[in-house]
Amino acid sequence: MPTRIEHPVRPGLRMECADDGRLLLVQGGRPVLFARQRASHHGVHYARTGRYASPLGPLRAADDRGLAALTEGARPQLLLLSRAADAAAVAMRSAWPLREYEERMAALAPGPLTGARVSAAGRRLAAALTAAERAAEITRAWPLPGGVPAWERAAAAHVPGWAPPRTP
Incomplete structure (x- = not known):
């Protein structure tokens, strides 16, 4: 049974923006x-x-490793929250590495280093395709209903006395 959604559902944690x-x-x-x-x-x-x-959730010991990596001068693994990758964008980012791989394989001459070259090209392709799939998508802000007046009223109600400098 098809489901019809009239508008996108606003996530529970979101950024909203006004002018x-x-x-x-x-x-x-x-x-x-x-x-x-x-x-x-x-x-x-x-x-x-x-x-x-x-x-x-709270940090655990699967996070002490991140601190140890920093101490050792290594790059720690981090959690990145972003929008899900759009299939069309992944396909577009994957097109060039695939074309490059195909051209390299077509131009490869047989010889004693052929196996090593094929293996290296395969690793480069795998890394490029993984990067294309994992690339963070732009996270957009939702428009704030009521615009600037609603933002001003909410700011006055929730953080009284706070007045950011006006932009020229």
Whole structure:
């Protein structure tokens, strides 16, 4: 039975935006962070409401390894939250590595290093396809219903006294 969705469902933890660089982080329908982009477009002024609850569980020992990696000068494994990869975007990012691999294989002359070259090209292709699939998609902000006036009212109600500098 087909399901019809009239509009996208707003996620429980989302960023909303209004004109003039105003941002609002909402969790469970409650504002948790207000921000206003700096006039220079480098950084933001922000105020927290104190109501944020992390959606991630407490750190465990599968996370001490990350700290150990930093101590050892290695790159730690990190959790990256982003939008799911769009199949069309993955296909587009995969096209060039696939074409390059096919051209390399077609131009490969038989010889004592053929096996090593095929193996190296296969590893490069696998790495490129993995990167194409795992590339983070742009996370977009939802438009804040009511725009700037709604942002101003909510900021005054949830973080009284906070007044970020106005942008020119």
